[in-house]
Amino acid sequence: MTFGSAKDKEVVKAFWTKLAPKADDVGADALSRMLAVYPQTKTYFAHWKDLSPGSAPVKKHGKTVMGGVADAVGKIDDLTAGLLDLSELHAFTLRVDPANFKILSHNILVVLAIVFPNEFTPEVHVALDKFLGALSRALAEKYR
């Protein structure tokens, strides 16, 4: 999966250096919002004791998710190859409907708008939207 232009990659990597120190909090907040705003996504986490915003399982999993995003930033030149293992995990073990990748991506963008209101310009927004879209498509690679 090729993603964007050289400029798009530059924008994503530059923004990631600002995001990285707050990645865990961003992940926890994005996941909290996904569960609160799109309650159908709770089905994948029925085994957690507490799905409320900011709960311990939500924080832990938010950190895991952003670890995956960080990995993807490092493999931005070939997301399909780079995310093969994660794609298999989501397709065969977790069995997440890929439609949900878009929902989580939207909530990551909402959190970035809140945490970085001045830096999250329309140009940064479109580059990140394209990146998260490409990441989602790479994650869906092994589904069929």
Added chain:
Amino acid sequence: MVKWTEEERCTIRDVWEKVDIDEIGPQVLTRQNIISFKRHTLATFGDIFTNTSILNNPKVAHRGKVVLRSIDKAVRNMDRIQETHAALSRLHYEGVDPDNFKLLGDCITITIACKLKEALNPQVQAVWQKFLCAVVETSKIRCQKYVGNNKP
């Protein structure tokens, strides 16, 4: 018809009173046009083929204000959104791909998030999303009702 609790009505009004239509409207449409690749549907705006031209396009900015004024009507008439937006629904049916409504809704949320910051917490975002879905559904109603029937 969507049912609202008193708390939800207050939440939506609280969010909306923080939104300056003249400030936020242009930002919403700018983001939507930059994000969307369906630019052929907006040829009437003139040059919208680069990010720079979109950012500086007065017609895009004006349309943003028009869109938020219609949202304002929906906020003031939460129990009658379908009726309030009937004429608007017909207008969209005759020229707008309904897939664009969802993207517009997402851009509205993200632009408001830049403005409200932590005030748009998960619970507030959930109520706001319920409201946006209600508005989007009424905009699509005419499209669904007449597809395949060729009726005006």
